[in-house]
Amino acid sequence: MLEAGGRWRARWLPELGIAIALTVLPFVFEAGFGALDLLTRVLIWGIFGLGFDLLFAFTGLLSFGQAAFYGTGGFVTGYLLTSGTLSNVWLAMAAGIAAAAVFGVFVGLLALRRVGIYFAMITLAFGELSYFLENSPLATWTGGENGLPGVPAPSVHIGGFSMSFGGSWPSYELVGAFFFAGFVFTRFVVLSPVGSVLTAIRQNPERTAALGHDVPAYKLAVFVVAAAFAGCAGALLGIFQSYMPPESFALDTSGQLVIQTVIGGAGTLIGPAVGAFIWLSLRDGLQQVAAVSDLWKFILGAVFVVLITFLPNGIVGAIFRLKSHVRPHHADGIARRDDAAPGGTLLAPMPNVTAPGAATLALDVRDIKKSYGGIHAIHGVSLALPEGRFHAVIGPNGAGKSTLLRLLAREETLDAGRIFLHGKDISTADVTAAYQHGMAKSYQINQLFPQQTVRQNLRIGALGRHRGRWRLDVFRAADGFATVEEIVAALVKELGLTECADLAVNTLPYGEKRRLELGLALVSRPSMLLLDEPLAGLSPPEREGIKQLLRNLGKGRTVILVEHDMDAVFELAEQITVLQEGRKLAEGTAGEISSNLLVKQAYLGGTMP
Amino acid sequence: MPTLPQFLSQAFNGVALGCLLALISSGLTIILGTLGVLNFAHGAVFMLGAYSGFVVLSHWGSFGAALIIGALVLLLFGLAVERGLIRFYYSRPHEHQILVTFGLGIMMVEAVRHVFGGLSQRVPLPSWGQGIVNFGFFFYPLYRVEAIGIIAALLLGFYLLLYRTRIGLVVRAGIEDPLMVGLLGTHVSRVFMVVFSIGTMAAGVAGVIYAPLAAVIPNMGEPFLAESFVVVVIGGLGSFPGAIVGGIVVGEILSLTTLFNPAYSQAAIYAVMTLVLIVRPHGLFGTTGRV
Numbered sequence: 001m002l003e004a005g006g007r008w009r010a011r012w013l014p015e016l017g018i019a020i021a022l023t024v025l026p027f028v029f030e031a032g033f034g035a036l037d038l039l040t041r042v043l044i045w046g047i048f049g050l051g052f053d054l055l056f057a058f059t060g061l062l063s064f065g066q067a068a069f070y071g072t073g074g075f076v077t078g079y080l081l082t083s084g085t086l087s088n089v090w091l092a093m094a095a096g097i098a099a100a101a102v103f104g105v106f107v108g109l110l111a112l113r114r115v116g117i118y119f120a121m122i123t124l125a126f127g128e129l130s131y132f133l134e135n136s137p138l139a140t141w142t143g144g145e146n147g148l149p150g151v152p153a154p155s156v157h158i159g160g161f162s163m164s165f166g167g168s169w170p171s172y173e174l175v176g177a178f179f180f181a182g183f184v185f186t187r188f189v190v191l192s193p194v195g196s197v198l199t200a201i202r203q204n205p206e207r208t209a210a211l212g213h214d215v216p217a218y219k220l221a222v223f224v225v226a227a228a229f230a231g232c233a234g235a236l237l238g239i240f241q242s243y244m245p246p247e248s249f250a251l252d253t254s255g256q257l258v259i260q261t262v263i264g265g266a267g268t269l270i271g272p273a274v275g276a277f278i279w280l281s282l283r284d285g286l287q288q289v290a291a292v293s294d295l296w297k298f299i300l301g302a303v304f305v306v307l308i309t310f311l312p313n314g315i316v317g318a319i320f321r322l323k324s325h326v327r328p329h330h331a332d333g334i335a336r337r338d339d340a341a342p343g344g345t346l347l348a349p350m351p352n353v354t355a356p357g358a359a360t361l362a363l364d365v366r367d368i369k370k371s372y373g374g375i376h377a378i379h380g381v382s383l384a385l386p387e388g389r390f391h392a393v394i395g396p397n398g399a400g401k402s403t404l405l406r407l408l409a410r411e412e413t414l415d416a417g418r419i420f421l422h423g424k425d426i427s428t429a430d431v432t433a434a435y436q437h438g439m440a441k442s443y444q445i446n447q448l449f450p451q452q453t454v455r456q457n458l459r460i461g462a463l464g465r466h467r468g469r470w471r472l473d474v475f476r477a478a479d480g481f482a483t484v485e486e487i488v489a490a491l492v493k494e495l496g497l498t499e500c501a502d503l504a505v506n507t508l509p510y511g512e513k514r515r516l517e518l519g520l521a522l523v524s525r526p527s528m529l530l531l532d533e534p535l536a537g538l539s540p541p542e543r544e545g546i547k548q549l550l551r552n553l554g555k556g557r558t559v560i561l562v563e564h565d566m567d568a569v570f571e572l573a574e575q576i577t578v579l580q581e582g583r584k585l586a587e588g589t590a591g592e593i594s595s596n597l598l599v600k601q602a603y604l605g606g607t608m609p
Numbered sequence: 610m611p612t613l614p615q616f617l618s619q620a621f622n623g624v625a626l627g628c629l630l631a632l633i634s635s636g637l638t639i640i641l642g643t644l645g646v647l648n649f650a651h652g653a654v655f656m657l658g659a660y661s662g663f664v665v666l667s668h669w670g671s672f673g674a675a676l677i678i679g680a681l682v683l684l685l686f687g688l689a690v691e692r693g694l695i696r697f698y699y700s701r702p703h704e705h706q707i708l709v710t711f712g713l714g715i716m717m718v719e720a721v722r723h724v725f726g727g728l729s730q731r732v733p734l735p736s737w738g739q740g741i742v743n744f745g746f747f748f749y750p751l752y753r754v755e756a757i758g759i760i761a762a763l764l765l766g767f768y769l770l771l772y773r774t775r776i777g778l779v780v781r782a783g784i785e786d787p788l789m790v791g792l793l794g795t796h797v798s799r800v801f802m803v804v805f806s807i808g809t810m811a812a813g814v815a816g817v818i819y820a821p822l823a824a825v826i827p828n829m830g831e832p833f834l835a836e837s838f839v840v841v842v843i844g845g846l847g848s849f850p851g852a853i854v855g856g857i858v859v860g861e862i863l864s865l866t867t868l869f870n871p872a873y874s875q876a877a878i879y880a881v882m883t884l885v886l887i888v889r890p891h892g893l894f895g896t897t898g899r900v
Contacts, residue, residue, distance in 0.1 A: 062704045110883055113890055116703045117647045118846070121838040122886070128835040129879040136872035251831055255711060262708055294727075298719035305712040308705060309697065 011191070018183050018270070022176045026169075038284070040172045040240060042276045043179040044233050049261050049272020050182045051229025054189060056258075057267035059222050060202030061112075062120050064254050065127030066230050068107065071134060071249035073100040073231025078148040078244035079141050089154030093235045100231025101224050103130075108223035112216065115205070124251065131249040148244040171240050178236060179273075182229060186269055189225070189474045193463050196478040198222055200449050200460045207447040210411070212435040212464025212524065221472060259304050265314030274316050346490040349527040349557050350438065350465070360423040362387045362558035363408070363528060368417030370407055377403040379582035380417070385558050387527075392561045392573035394593075396603055399579040401562045402444065405530050408560065409441040410434040421528060432469050440526035444533045446517045450506040454497050454516055457505060458488045458523045465524035487523060494553070495519045496545070511542045518546065522553055529559045535568055547572065570594065578602065611868045614747035619868045620861065625753045627860020628760040629815055633833055634840040635767060635852040636811030642784035642847020643804045646695060646706045650714035652834025654809050658683055658816025659825045660721055663732045666820070672735035676759075676817050683813025687806035695805060696798065714830075722827040729824035738821065756818050763814060764853060770807075771849055780804055784847045836863075839882045845895025854893060 029039040048070060055061050077096030080086040086095070111122040134142045142148065153166035154174070165174040189195050197218050200208040209215045238244035247253065256279065257272070264275025279300060286296035311318050365383040369376070377400045385391055393401050406412045408419060410431045418427040426434055440461075449457050462484040467473065479485060492501045495515045500508055505516065518534055534550070535543050547568055550559075554572070563569050569576065570590040578585040578593060580602045586593060593599055611619070637651045648654075661682045665675035694713065698706045738752030771777040779800050783790045791797040816830075823829075840859050844851025859878050866874040885892060 056704075060704070062707060064707075110886055113886060117641065117645075117707070118842065120647065120704075120707050121842055122882075125835055125839055125842070125879055125882060128832070129876060132875035137876065251835070255715070258708065258711070295719065295723055298716055298723065301712050301715035301719060305694075305709055305716065308709045308712060309694075312701075312705060 014187060014269075015184055018180060022180055026172055026176075036168045036172055038277075038280060040168075040175050041280055042273055043172075043175045044236050044240065045257070045260060045276030045280075046270070046273030047175075047179050047182050047236065048230055048233035048257055049264075049276065050179075050186045050269060051226035052257055052261055053266060053269055053272055054186055054198065054222050055226040056261060057271075058190065058195065058202065059198040059219065061115075061219065061223065062258070063111075063123040063223075063226070064120050064251070064258065065107065065111075065123030065125070065130075066226065066257050067249050067251065067253035068127045068130040069100040069104055069227035069230035070234040070237075070253060070257075071130060071246075072103050072234065073097055074234030074238040074244045074248050075134065075142050075148065076100075076231075077235035078151045078238040081152055082148050082150050083141075089152060089239065093154070093232070093239075096235040097228050097231040100234070101228040104224040104227025105220070108220045108227075112219050112223060124254070127249070127251060127254050131246075131251070134246055134249045142246070145246055147246045148238065149242070151238040151242050151244055153239050153242070165239070166242075175236055175240065178232065182232070183269060185474075190269070191478060192474045192476055193467055193478045193481075194218065194221075194472060194474050196456065196460055196463065199452065203449040203451055204447055207443075207449070207520070208460065210409070210431045210435060210441065210447070211461040211520065212432055212469055213460075214432055214470040217470045259300070262312075262314055263304060263307055265316030265318070265320075268314070268316040268320065271314050271316045275314070278315075346487055347494065347522065347525060347553060348555075350525040360387075361385060361420070362389065362422060363560075364420035364423075365408070366418045366420075368407055368419065369415045370403055370412065371415060376582045378407060381579070381582070381584055382417075383577065385560070387558055388556060390554055390559045390561070390572055390574050392563065392569045392576045393579060394563070394566070394569055394576060395579035395585070398581075400582040401579055402532060403582075404579065405441065405532050405560065405562055409439060409530055411441075435464060435524060435526075436469055438524075438527040439530065440521040440524050440528070441530040442518050442521035442532060442534055444536055446513050448505050448513060448516060448520070451504055453502050453504055454508070454512075454519075455488055455492060455501045457516060458491055458519055459484060461520045461523040462487050487525065491519050491523055495549070511538060514538060514542070515546070515549070518549065527557055529554070529557050531559065531561045531563070533563055534561070535563060535565045543568065615868065616865075617744075618747045618749060619864045621747075621749055622753070623861035623864030624857065625757050625860070626863060627857035628757050628764070629819055629856075630833070630836055630840050630860050631853045631856025632760050632763060632767075632815040632818075633812045634837040634844070634856050635764065635849055636808035636815075637837050638841050638844070638847055638852045639771070639780065639784070639849060640805055640808035641841065643780055643787065644695070644699065644801050645703070645787070646698065646710065646805075647703065648808070649707055649711040649834070650690075650717060651710075651808075651812050651837060652830030652832075653714035653717040654683060654686070654812040654830070655816040655819075655833050656721065656825070656827065656830035657686065657717060658813030659732075659820040659829060660725065660816075661813070662817035662820040663730060663825050666732055666735075670733070670736075672738070672821075675820075676814065679817035680810050680814050683816075684806050684810040686813070687809025688802065690809070691802050691805040696801065699801070714834075718827045718830070725827070727827060729826040731824050732820040734821045752821060756822070759818060760815070763811075767811065768849070776800070776803065836878065839878050841892075842882050843885045843892055845892030848892065848894035851892055851894030 025039055026036055030036050052066055055063060073096040076099040077092045080092040080095055081089060086092045107126045111119055111126065114122065135144055153164055153171065155162060155164035163170065165171055197208065197213050201215055201218060205215050234248055237248065260275030260279050261272040263278055264273065265271030282300055283296050286299065287293050292299065307314065313321060361384050363383060363385040365381065367380050367382050368378055369380055370378040381404060393404060395401055407414060410426060410429050410433065414427055418425060420426070421434070421437055421439060424437060426437060449460065459478065463481065466481055466484050492498055497512060497515060500512060505513060521529060534546055538546065543565065550572060561569065561573060573590065575587070576590060576593045577587045578599050585602055586596045586599050633655055637648060640646060640648050658679050661679040662675040665678050666672065690713065694709065698709055734752050738755055740751045741748045742751050742754050771780060779790060779795055783797065783800055787797060836859060840852060840855040843858060844855025862877050862881055863874050866877040
């Protein structure tokens with residue numbers, strides 16, 4: 001009971017804090033700065049920033065074109081109202097937000113085809129495009145360089161009570177209510193499985209996709225949410241100042257949003273609002289000082305450069321960091337569940353949906369081919385693995401072992417041939433679909449989410465299988481799936497990672513990371529497990545540990561092991577395939593392979609006696 | 610329908626603008642390709658070039674001096690910025706590099722605004738650039754013809770530097786794989802410094818040449834930054850030939866659309882960029898796998 005109360009408090013404390021701040025701050029602003037409107041402006045930027053924070057800080061997508069959606073929301077709302085098309089301000093706002101979201105779908109579909117630098121360039125280009133569209137071709141509707149004056153304020157009529165949101169205080173109440181609702185919503189998103197997936201995408205998009213999450217769909221979703229928030233902020237701006245300015249579309253607007261978010265603290269949700277306060281009060285304050293009146297933006301630019309260089313987490317981020325140094329808290333705030341049931345049944349392979357006949361092979365690979373340029377990496381390989389087989393693939397360097405695993409895991413397209421997993425044709429499936437169908441792979445080079453804890457890492461993998469490839473369950477807690485938590489707890493124990501379960505992965509030594517890498521492949525309870533050199537880089541005692549783990553967890557699964565440690569291969573594998581130059585050289589039991597002359601030649605070269 | 614002389618003169622305008630964009634974008638793209646840094650201050654560098662041209666021209670009236678001094682000022686500026694700021698960012702995320710150059714760009718624009726004021730200033734045409742050329746079927750301002758010639762010569766020099774010299778070989782190898790160039794014993798950080806300075810100089814010289822064509826104003830670089838992004842996306846990231854071809858393509862689209870409906874000239878280049886992104890996501894001359 002007490003613990004439940006504590007969790008509840010921890011969950012809702014930030015919301016409570018924001019509610020109190022929104023109640024107290026207007027009086028402070030009115031008394032201290034003599035301007036309530038400053039706070040209203042700060043909050044409009046704050047709403048704009050809530051969506052951008054999800055996009056930039058959580059998902060890692062730096063957009064320089066958010067002005068496009070801010071302007072769209074504002075101008076669609078403004079046009080509908082000033083032209084007399086709509087008289088209901090709420091409906092017009094909804095239309096403006098919807099228009100921004102639809103524009104977001106369009107821009108997102110194009111910009112999200114690329115990441116990083118390209119993404120920043122393309123979003124900036126679309127921002128400039130919308131500015132030009134507003135300024136000339138659409139000037140009949142938008143007023144061009146003049147903007148749209150006379151945007152009315154909304155009002156509510158309930159029974160005999162009616163209230164209009166025009167004027168300083170009512171505007172503040174309107175904007176404050178939207179900010180609070182937006183904050184509550186974004187916090188739901190952050191704490192939901194969707195939030196976990198977004199964070200995972202930022203740190204390792206390839207592995208997130210390989211763990212069953214539809215990365216492009218989640219990226220588009222967060223892009224559209226950010227666009228809707230921008231549209232909402234734009235609509236509120238027009239209503240608040242009874243005028244929609246064309247500069248809302250300018251690059252400066254997108255840039256100001258980015259700067260405010262970074263100065264205030266990206267990834268803190270309230271950072272953008274704090275940054276907006278700094279920006280706006282510096283501008284207003286410095287303009288009063290004659291000597292530097294035209295230098296306020298230069299000073300802001302300099303502050304920004306200094307902050308980026310020395311304090312990349314922004315002001316709020318730095319305060320959080322300081323606090324967490326003073327009082328180390330349990331990441332997640334979840335009680336450890338070391339008393340979890342032993343992993344045996346919990347971690348057994350999830351039963352397969354498709355099992356048409358008892359005679360179906362677990363994996364049926366028919367004459368697959370893959371070449372890079374003129375090099376035939378895989379040149380017609382077939383494999384037939386019955387359910388539960390522990391199979392190994394060996395061969396000299398460059399034989400095509402890793403390519404074979406990448407093809408089986410559906411990380412690469414096939415040139416020819418077909419692959420059936422439990423009777424289902426997965427020849428054209430992607431890595432996400434293969435994972436959903438019971439395939440999982442552990443990588444030769446660790447592919448983890450370095451800033452997340454061990455438990456969070458495993459959770460991302462378990463959620464991928466449990467929730468399916470795509471779901472917008474933003475009102476559920478990421479740690480609220482009982483089955484997922486049980487599996488994760490059992491696996492943590494099985495992997496021997498109990499001590500460091502709540503430590504960030506980038507603080508762990510290599511051996512632990514290696515075990516977690518294996519755990520990420522197991523957490524979906526796969527029926528088909530692909531292991532790419534799981535023993536690479538480990539010391540002999542660590543190897544023994546992993547081998548024991550493979551013996552335990554390989555039970556009941558079909559496994560393909562690629563490994564250079566021949567002792568391990570001969571010890572673990574029931575059947576071995578030898579690859580050479582992309583073709584199958586031999587296949588048989590350990591005994592047959594070790595006495596095969598061709599194999600000896602392939603490894604040692606020359607002619608053997 | 611526009612007449613043939615109108616069409617030809619707009620097409621010629623397109624070449625002039627295209628050359629200018631090619632020069633700016635080639636600077637942007639080699640910095641991007643070699644250092645992996647997307648320089649958001651590149652538009653501000655262009656503006657700084659235009660203002661140094663403005664200062665020299667209004668003091669001495671010599672365009673040659675403006676070109677040389679402008680180039681030197683921007684070369685040194687690039688050197689200082691790379692040594693003083695950018696080099697600390699090579700190992701940081703792309704997003705931080707973008708942000709810091711964006712902040713730098715703001716500081717440059719605001720510093721110029723503080724010194725020269727926010728109003729636009731006219732830059733006189735050089736004495737040898739005044740007048741009109743008669744091409745037989747249409748007339749064209751002399752200075753624009755000369756500007757095309759100067760930029761073509763500069764681009765040729767740039768090409769020779771990149772493809773015919775030792776340092777160019779290192780730079781091109783660095784675009785392919787900077788880590789490997791370092792492992793092969795080249796002092797990569799020195800190469801980075803040179804590339805950043807040369808890239809900065811290219812945009813600065815473009816600014817000097819542009820100054821007499823239009824008035825100078827502190828935020829004049831902004832549209833050129835966006836347009837050079839479009840050029841790089843169309844031409845392919847890190848590709849020098851891509852910057853040239855992309856520059857001409859974008860210049861022609863801007864000019865020729867203006868002939869039919871000026872309101873859509875900007876929209877047209879973004880439409881083409883979108884098309885390239887769908888059909889050839891890595892640009893006309895880009896290779897897959899980079900960034």
